[in-house]
């Protein structure tokens with residue numbers, strides 16, 4: 001029996017997670033679900049964001065489903081006692097170095113995008129964000145009176161392994177990779193670019209590869225998103241570009257992710273705990289539900305069920321849009337509409 005550890009987290013995290021778990025239970029009733037406090041909730045309950053018993057549980061699981069963490073309550077804590085530090089430690093302990101963040105405008109949902117329909121139509125980009133390197137994890141960091149610094153470092157093997165994931169993903173899509181860096185200014189990007197090119201030439205020569213600077217890519221991602229198939233980039237650039245890309249389908253609440261390494265995968269919407277709307281029952285659970293789809297696809301290897309979840313979400317969004325998309329459907333009601341659509345297509 002596959003085991004999924006669920007970490008609802010903080011703010012809207014528990015709300016969207018409840019919706020996503022309802023869908024998971026519906027389509028995969030054999031899955032064993034184990035829930036733990038994590039992030040701010042774990043600081044409150046156990047004095048630390050990522051307690052040892054949670055670490056043990058996730059390492060023994062087949063996949064981890066996370067809501068979101070953080071919030072003003074913990075923002076002034078010392079860094080080791082912040083929810084965000086727990087999230088980074090969770091990613092590091094699972095060894096999930098490749099973060100897949102798909103951005104799609106599903107047919108019939110072009111009107112949810114703030115962009116003109118002819119730009120929004122058929123957008124289908126996969127951002128592969130390196131997740132365990134760069135400024136986030138570099139030990140050379142300090143704040144010293146009026147000066148502070150962080151360092152962006154990458155090693156060749158770190159770049160190679162995420163590049164391979166990007167090429168592998170591209171081969172199952174439109175076979176095109178754009179590597180995004182800042183090689184006109186940063187040495188670390190020079191190494192990044194050279195390494196991606198080497199992996200390409202040696203192992204994936206039949207896949208199209210081009211390189212772009214991150215500033216220009218940010219502009220093109222919004223003005224001409226159809227030029228992209230797979231984008232591969234370093235940790236911080238990927239964090240920023242993926243929130244920017246959420247503009248394309250129309251809301252941050254729509255965006256799922258899968259973080260993959262050699263062990264259990266971590267599946268989470270890309271948005272945060274949204275303190276401004278937490279507790280109101282109005283958060284869009286789509287990103288969390290589509291993350292369940294990615295869990296079914298990548299961790300449980302059930303692609304047919306994953307496709308049906310994607311399809312049911314699209315159907316529900318067309319008829320019952322949530323508040324962030326100009327509709328009125330609440331979090332729980334939206335999950336019910338998704339389950340209804342699943343029943344219609346005969347998955348359960």
Ligand code: NAD
Pocket residue numbers: 012016067068069070071072084087251252253254268269270271272273274275276277282283284285287324
């Ligand atoms: P956020 O992503 O929480 O919110 C940004 C905006 O998007 C807000 O207006 C919010 O209401 C809206 N939004 C987010 N999710 C939504 C949803 N599902 N439905 C509808 N609207 C949604 O970013 P923030 O406000 O900058 O950060 C809040 C907290 O979340 C911080 O503590 C931050 O560190 C944390 N954070 C956590 C994660 C994570 O757990 N992976 C990701 C990003 C931010």
Ligand code: IPM
Pocket residue numbers: 070084087088239270
């Ligand atoms: C995300 C978040 C996290 C990140 C924060 C909360 C540590 O913004 O998952 O995108 O920067 O990776």
Ligand code: MN
Pocket residue numbers: 239240243270
């Ligand atoms: Mn982010």
